Amino acid sequence: MESHGMNRIPRFADYMHRGWIDPEGKPELLHKRGAVENYDGHMGIGILNAIFASDRAVELAKEHGIGCVSIKNTTHWMRGGTYAWRMAEKGFMGISWINTESCMPLWGSDEQSVGNNPFCIAVPRKDEPIVVDMAMSQYAYGKLGVYRLAGKSLPYPGGFDKEGNLTSDPGAIEESRRILPTGYWKGSGLALALDLAATLMANGKSGSDMDADGLGSCGGCSQIFIAYDPNMFGEQEEIMEKLDRRVTAARNAHPIDSARPVTCPGDQTRKRRAKSMKEGIHVDDGIWRQIIELASN
Amino acid sequence: MESHGMNRIPRFADYMHRGWIDPEGKPELLHKRGAVENYDGHMGIGILNAIFASDRAVELAKEHGIGCVSIKNTTHWMRGGTYAWRMAEKGFMGISWINTESCMPLWGSDEQSVGNNPFCIAVPRKDEPIVVDMAMSQYAYGKLGVYRLAGKSLPYPGGFDKEGNLTSDPGAIEESRRILPTGYWKGSGLALALDLAATLMANGKSGSDMDADGLGSCGGCSQIFIAYDPNMFGEQEEIMEKLDRRVTAARNAHPIDSARPVTCPGDQTRKRRAKSMKEGIHVDDGIWRQIIELASN
Numbered sequence: 001m002e003s004h005g006m007n008r009i010p011r012f013a014d015y016m017h018r019g020w021i022d023p024e025g026k027p028e029l030l031h032k033r034g035a036v037e038n039y040d041g042h043m044g045i046g047i048l049n050a051i052f053a054s055d056r057a058v059e060l061a062k063e064h065g066i067g068c069v070s071i072k073n074t075t076h077w078m079r080g081g082t083y084a085w086r087m088a089e090k091g092f093m094g095i096s097w098i099n100t101e102s103c104m105p106l107w108g109s110d111e112q113s114v115g116n117n118p119f120c121i122a123v124p125r126k127d128e129p130i131v132v133d134m135a136m137s138q139y140a141y142g143k144l145g146v147y148r149l150a151g152k153s154l155p156y157p158g159g160f161d162k163e164g165n166l167t168s169d170p171g172a173i174e175e176s177r178r179i180l181p182t183g184y185w186k187g188s189g190l191a192l193a194l195d196l197a198a199t200l201m202a203n204g205k206s207g208s209d210m211d212a213d214g215l216g217s218c219g220g221c222s223q224i225f226i227a228y229d230p231n232m233f234g235e236q237e238e239i240m241e242k243l244d245r246r247v248t249a250a251r252n253a254h255p256i257d258s259a260r261p262v263t264c265p266g267d268q269t270r271k272r273r274a275k276s277m278k279e280g281i282h283v284d285d286g287i288w289r290q291i292i293e294l295a296s297n
Numbered sequence: 298m299e300s301h302g303m304n305r306i307p308r309f310a311d312y313m314h315r316g317w318i319d320p321e322g323k324p325e326l327l328h329k330r331g332a333v334e335n336y337d338g339h340m341g342i343g344i345l346n347a348i349f350a351s352d353r354a355v356e357l358a359k360e361h362g363i364g365c366v367s368i369k370n371t372t373h374w375m376r377g378g379t380y381a382w383r384m385a386e387k388g389f390m391g392i393s394w395i396n397t398e399s400c401m402p403l404w405g406s407d408e409q410s411v412g413n414n415p416f417c418i419a420v421p422r423k424d425e426p427i428v429v430d431m432a433m434s435q436y437a438y439g440k441l442g443v444y445r446l447a448g449k450s451l452p453y454p455g456g457f458d459k460e461g462n463l464t465s466d467p468g469a470i471e472e473s474r475r476i477l478p479t480g481y482w483k484g485s486g487l488a489l490a491l492d493l494a495a496t497l498m499a500n501g502k503s504g505s506d507m508d509a510d511g512l513g514s515c516g517g518c519s520q521i522f523i524a525y526d527p528n529m530f531g532e533q534e535e536i537m538e539k540l541d542r543r544v545t546a547a548r549n550a551h552p553i554d555s556a557r558p559v560t561c562p563g564d565q566t567r568k569r570r571a572k573s574m575k576e577g578i579h580v581d582d583g584i585w586r587q588i589i590e591l592a593s594n
Contacts, residue, residue: 030530033361033526034332034361035332035362064331109559114547123494132490138481186484187483200536201390205539206543230497232328233499233500239496239497243497250489250505253402265487
């Protein structure tokens with residue numbers, strides 16, 4: 001089951017009813033200069049706004065080599081990697097990130113004081129792109145719940161318990177809300193920098209402004225989309241061969257366990273997608289009942 | 298003592314003697330399109346090439362809102378954060394990264410198979426910029442040596458020992474060379490994506506091509522510099538206030554230890570710099586003797 005698919009529908013509907021998402025909100029061009037465009041998302045549907053913005057970034061890159069779109073006052077884009085991946089499928093390198101409300105303690109703090117601010121890079125290749133979609137927390141809260149329900153410990157520590165001890169017990173972290181930044185101080189610092197960068201580039205709300213407004217998860221956030229034309233400075237064939245050589249070297253790196261070769265970012269998502277295309281989309285029964293109920297209202 | 302200052306001089310001299318750095322190498326413009334320029338660094342002095350490239354990115358951003366310079370066949374830029382910081386001191390937001398030779402195992406591998414590929418973001422502010430300078434390994438090898446010589450354990454696990462156990466013993470990691478990516482699989486994936494992105498954007502060597510060539514640390518690497526004009530889409534005063542509000546919220550996040558308030562990325566470097574400006578630069582006696590000897594040859 002996907003963390004950001006069907007099971008987000010009830011919350012999405014709830015946000016619409018609260019007025020935190022405006023289904024009529026459309027991106028409005030506020031400013032344009034050179035290779036950069038700045039939009040107001042008018043609290044529209046996050047997925048549609050982000051698709052629009054990433055497509056615009058690609059158009060700007062066609063013209064200027066690099067293209068950058070910033071959008072403010074938008075809403076949750078669901079699976080973050082989607083948009084960089086979309087740029088890569090159009091043959092462009094894509095970079096994107098977002099600032100969110102505070103959901104993780106900054107390093108040295110015991111209160112939620114920074115977003116998990118996912119950062120995404122997609123590199124186009126002849127066949128499948130390499131796609132990183134990386135939140136700045138070591139684990140998502142959703143993942144903690146999955147481990148807790150399965151009665152399992154996390155494979156590596158994922159936060160602090162209420163007494164301030166680093167722990168692999170998912171329930172103890174859900175209770176303390178002291179989820180661990182990825183790489184300790186590193187993920188904390190990068191999360192703050194990405195928040196500031198998104199705020200500055202979009203002239204939008206920062207994570208702490210969103211905390212003050214309290215419009216739910218990612219309500220009123222800022223998002224950045226950068227596209228880059230990979231075929232400017234060399235023969236496409238030459239560059240794609242170079243990337244293939246690098247990816248092949250990664251896949252051939254000597255594995256710790258010979259039964260588990262090294263994978264590349266994007267492989268797992270691609271595998272899950274192939275499974276869904278074949279078997280259909282798996283939906284939790286409870287979520288499905290909620291969706292049926294929402295549809296009948 | 299700084300990890301990338303005076304104590305790198307002997308190695309720098311060694312690389313020149315081996316022909317791995319060409320002191321006469323200068324950046325040559327290969328291609329230009331829109332907001333992007335691509336240079337060949339001709340194996341020149343890494344610091345000078347990177348200063349040149351970051352300054353060009355700022356000039357391009359003045360013209361196009363965003364500016365991007367990629368440089369290939371360059372050499373070690375020493376402290377990575379320097380160049381994004383430099384862009385921020387000129388009033389621009391800066392992003393930069395590099396690909397290096399393999400010095401860290403990819404996640405799932407026990408051999409060095411990816412670079413630690415530092416990624417840097419600097420956000421300009423009215424007074425001091427916020428600067429992230431983040432290598433993709435949890436600790437640098439230099440740091441391991443510092444802890445080992447002091448007879449200390451690392452504060453958090455930094456790698457695997459020869460038996461494959463996660464360990465905080467710096468000597469055991471130096472021996473196995475199995476240094477840990479920051480955030481386990483996350484830093485590994487991001488390191489690979491940054492390598493591919495730098496390779497593609499500069500049409501330069503990837504980390505595995507550098508491994509094959511064997512021209513020392515960062516010999517023949519690719520570097521990316523992106524500058525962004527923060528004053529395009531709003532009043533400078535308004536944007537700077539927003540950033541101040543965010544940074545103040547971070548500094549005021551409830552601390553775990555009331556004697557140790559939350560710090561922001563760049564604070565520590567700034568503190569060390571202020572100390573050096575006051576007390577002079579501390580140099581290791583052994584390194585100083587090597588420098589004297591090099592100077593007299």
